[in-house]
Amino acid sequence: MEIRGDVSLAPFNTLGLDVRARRLVTAVSREDVRDAARLARAEGWPLHVIGGGSNIVLTGDLPGLTLRLALRGRSLGGQMITAAAGEDWDSLVDFSVSAGACGLENLSAIPGTVGAAPVQNIGAYGVQLSDCFEGLQAYDRETDRFVRLGPGECGFGYRDSVFKSSARARFVICEVTLRMSATFRAVIAYPGVAERAGRNPTPEAVRRAIIAIRREKLPDPVRCPNVGSFFKNPVVSTARLTALHERYPSMPAWPEGDAHKLAAAWLIEQAGCKGAGCGGAAVSDLHALVIVNRGNATPADIARLTAEIQARVRENFGVGLEVEPDRLP
Ligand SMILES: Cc1cc2nc3c(=O)[nH]c(=O)nc-3n(C[C@H](O)[C@H](O)[C@H](O)COP(=O)(O)OP(=O)(O)OC[C@H]3O[C@@H](n4cnc5c(N)ncnc54)[C@H](O)[C@@H]3O)c2cc1C
Numbered sequence: 001m002e003i004r005g006d007v008s009l010a011p012f013n014t015l016g017l018d019v020r021a022r023r024l025v026t027a028v029s030r031e032d033v034r035d036a037a038r039l040a041r042a043e044g045w046p047l048h049v050i051g052g053g054s055n056i057v058l059t060g061d062l063p064g065l066t067l068r069l070a071l072r073g074r075s076l077g078g079q080m081i082t083a084a085a086g087e088d089w090d091s092l093v094d095f096s097v098s099a100g101a102c103g104l105e106n107l108s109a110i111p112g113t114v115g116a117a118p119v120q121n122i123g124a125y126g127v128q129l130s131d132c133f134e135g136l137q138a139y140d141r142e143t144d145r146f147v148r149l150g151p152g153e154c155g156f157g158y159r160d161s162v163f164k165s166s167a168r169a170r171f172v173i174c175e176v177t178l179r180m181s182a183t184f185r186a187v188i189a190y191p192g193v194a195e196r197a198g199r200n201p202t203p204e205a206v207r208r209a210i211i212a213i214r215r216e217k218l219p220d221p222v223r224c225p226n227v228g229s230f231f232k233n234p235v236v237s238t239a240r241l242t243a244l245h246e247r248y249p250s251m252p253a254w255p256e257g258d259a260h261k262l263a264a265a266w267l268i269e270q271a272g273c274k275g276a277g278c279g280g281a282a283v284s285d286l287h288a289l290v291i292v293n294r295g296n297a298t299p300a301d302i303a304r305l306t307a308e309i310q311a312r313v314r315e316n317f318g319v320g321l322e323v324e325p326d327r328l329p
Contacts, residue, residue, distance in 0.1 A: 013053035016225035021066035053114030085115025101180035130156035138171035278305040
């Protein structure tokens with residue numbers, strides 16, 4: 001295990017923020033994961049786990065030890081696909097579709113690593129990871145052991161899991177197993193998907209359609225650094241939605257259990273924030289839910305713009321916006 005000191009994390013977060021890690025370990029094996037976690041514990045250092053850095057907002061330099069998951073390897077056996085945490089998520093989707101294994105095609109082109117996928121139960125276009133999740137292997141920092149967790153232990157919800165709440169920072173995910181389907185059931189009800197993929201599409205056609213739609217709608221983090229959706233869609237009660245609809249009849253909303261979800265992008269746009277900026281940070285012209293780094297954004301620029309958007313949406317609609325990506329440290 002190699003420990004590098006005082007390393008810029010600019011290449012390791014898709015928002016491109018140039019903050020520094022006091023120490024960085026790039027783990028290529030389970031032993032690296034265990035050794036790094038043990039060292040951090042023995043030294044009393046905070047441990048920050050990252051994958052592809054596409055769902056984190058770095059608020060400043062990271063003290064302690066940053067552990068970047070780069071374990072590699074993937075296999076398909078029967079209907080199961082197993083992949084190491086450091087594998088690129090979209091390459092795994094491509095691999096599964098090419099092998100004739102179905103179920104992941106709607107999750108095409110989501111940036112990031114396999115190991116991070118269960119953390120927020122990644123989802124898109126009517127499918128989420130939990131639909132085909134079989135289990136994972138993780139290092140348990142509490143017991144200093146490698147453990148296997150099944151779906152029942154992961155507490156998956158909408159963009160949520162125990163890894164974001166009750167077991168936050170406890171497990172370092174090293175490997176994920178997914179159950180593929182031999183028979184293809186196309187999920188194409190989402191607006192625009194059937195139009196592009198056709199009425200009786202193949203998994204390849206669905207994958208191509210999703211990639212094309214995403215390219216049109218979302219700024220590419222490689223050319224325009226960002227972390228995808230910056231805010232969660234707020235959830236409100238029926239009474240609150242009725243009151244909002246009296247004042248704003250065109251406000252989009254859709255059911256979420258007993259409550260209702262509002263479109264954060266609509267709220268941001270209507271509050272006049274599209275195109276707003278603070279220093280090097282700006283709201284994307286392409287999608288109001290995305291904050292982009294125009295080239296030299298600092299964590300302070302991101303924080304100021306975040307606060308301004310939240311304040312404007314609250315002033316206009318009385319609705320609070322919660323940041324979606326994980327803020328480190
Ligand atoms: C342009 C764009 C579009 C996106 N679209 C979608 C979308 O459609 N749907 C969606 O769900 N998400 C989307 N995202 C968010 C992001 O791609 C996912 O959350 C992805 O799973 C993050 O992977 P990562 O490896 O980059 O994780 P990171 O950003 O490195 O980490 C995210 C969180 O997971 C933790 N973590 C990472 N790896 C591990 C591990 N091995 N063990 C334990 N904890 C770990 C980190 O500590 C952090 O809390 C999008 C992001 C971008 C930039």
